[in-house]
Amino acid sequence: MKIKKYKKVAAYSLLVSSLLLSSACSNESASSDGEGENKEEISITFRSGGGTNKGLTNWLEKEVIPEFKKEHPDTTIKLAPLNVSEGDYFAKIALMLKSKNTAPDLVAEDTFMVNSDASAGYLESLDDKVKAWDDWGNFTENVKKGVIAEDGKVYGVPYNTDSRGIWYNKDLFKKAGLPVPWEPKSWDDILQAAKIIKEKSPSDVTPIWMNSGKATGEATSMQTFQMLLYGTETPLYDFDEKKWIVKSEGLVNSFKFIDTVYEEKLGPNLSQVLNGQGSSIAYQQLMPKGKLAMGIDGFWQSGTWGEEGSAPWPEAVDTLGFAPMPTENGDGAGTVTMSGGWAFSIPKNSGNKDLAWEFIKFASSKEKNLSLQLKDRNLTPRDDVAEDPNYQKIPMFDEATALLKNAQFRPAVDKYPNVSTQIQSLVEDVVTNKISPEQAAEQYQKNVTGIVGKENVIEK
């Protein structure tokens, strides 16, 4: 009897203690959250890996953070980069921002996600903060638009902006008998040049690179599809009507252009271009080796070849040209570029918003921003930096800035990210010959109408 009782006691105490233990565990995790605030620590999340953001990382690690710590000795600034592909970055960020346990205190947002993440309630409005900040007036008005959400509030401080064009290899062009400097006047000019390159160059030279896969994410949508589409008469979105254009000749023609490039074997191998590391393959390997004649991409690629870039290539300045992207038939302004950029935002779930804001202000000063652009070779969001002689000395900077005259911006409306991923998968479908350009356009209409709703679309 006694033994039985003992057993019983033991069993119950085991049960109780296990319950206590499990509740104790949850208590512990709750209290560790509180500790973080006392230490004055902030974490910064951005995208890394595969040579991405090398300049930004260097700038933060070697310059901004050490100097910031001198002014704020009791703080710890932790870098929490995400080593993921561009397509995965935004989903991962969105998931992290949902919870207090995972949200960083500062996050690098591509401006096209700012509106969407702000509407989701993930980001802190910086309206009051920028009003009290004199420096905000030095930011370019046009660039500021990228960080203002549909509710009219500011949700981020831009740290760069960009323009896109066609990188081309002058040596290969000369050898093929093409004019240098090259100024294509229409899409046909690009295709013609690519055909000539294909004919006259060694077989391992890829005539033209356009990001065309789902894995390259927004790069496929913006650097390839929208660079084409905005050169037609119909962009993605009609701002007067506030409606998405889901049917237009421009859509069909943009898909057709992409199709032609791959049908006529002017593009890269699918195994290269559909890869998540596609951009690195093109601009860190093929281009410096002289195996790529043309590439439609951002001006920031010149940072790749800079001293601190991921594939230093000093001759790039002389070997490469940066041609403006022509419109479809050379109509309108004749050239077009898409402009985007990145911004620092403070998550709603940030544990230390004040320190994060102090850090943003510190990192966004004229001096710091200039230093970032010198490392990263991107365009500045600040007017005063743009006028700085050191900034204007950046090679090919003139061409890149001149493009901004005809810059187009992605529609900062709620559903843009979803529409963009539709574009990406349709482009990949066309490239892999699964559907024709016409079918892609039809599918686009169907999918986008489904996403934004019948009342928000228009046919042209």
Added chain:
Amino acid sequence: MYTGMGCGMNTDPVLSHEIQIKEKRKKDYTLFRSILFLLPTWIILLIFFVGPILLTFYFAFTNLSLTGTEAKSLEFTGFQNFVTMFQDPNFRISMVNTIVFLVFSAVIGQQVLGFILALLMKEKNTSFRRIIGIIVIAGWVTPEIVVAFCWVAFLSDNGTLNMILGNMGMKPVTWLYTFPMISVIIANIWHGTAFSMLVYQAALDDVPKSVEEAAVIDGASRFQLLLRIVLPMMKGSIVTNMILVTLQTLGVFTLIFAMTGGGPGASTQTLPIFMYNQAFVNYQLGYGTAISLILLLIGIVSSTIYIRYMKVEI
């Protein structure tokens, strides 16, 4: 009022009454105790298993999104997700891909190969069995992501296979782009065959020798013996293995995602990849959960078919 039911066998009704009450108390106590001991498990299952399942059902009927306004205020949208799904050509493609992947890599590949291996190893000497066993099982114990990397290294443009072909004077083939489905199927067979092999080894060993001998004496050929005697006696194991392998293969994500990412285009996009793409690439969590329900449905239906068709009780 207690009526003393079923006490006819006892001569003393009062005594039997007392015994019954005692027994009832004991029974109640045992029940109470078992409930108490099971409670933690139930609570954990409820929170971490049943809860998410119910949530999945709920989310499948909403427009829940990862970002944008719907992330803040989700709306009940009825069957909208399912309507979209059945109109989505990508869903049909994924469905076909899933079935192709399932049939060729699991039902045919792993099962048949596993069975053949088990059969060939039957009654061979132990060290032979052990060596072959270890080689096959090596594929199985390797984590899925490592398997994927091995196969990518083997099949990629500059991979081992192309190097060998190159040395033999052949042109390299972009295996993962030209034959994506075949590539992931072969990788999955390599990865999973050991499981079927182990199950069938055990099942084959369970077939009584006397029955086989009797059949041989009756003049059955080896093939007849296998088809008429051995296989029917293994039916239970075959169905169990079929169900397990099917469910495992239905859920394969890592292998395909790491090898091809579901591409090129959508040529290796099975339902789990499609679900991931919708939920985490296109930010439509609600739609993604709706797809996961369909995946669950396929698992249930195929398991039921196996059990019905093979007429076994599990």
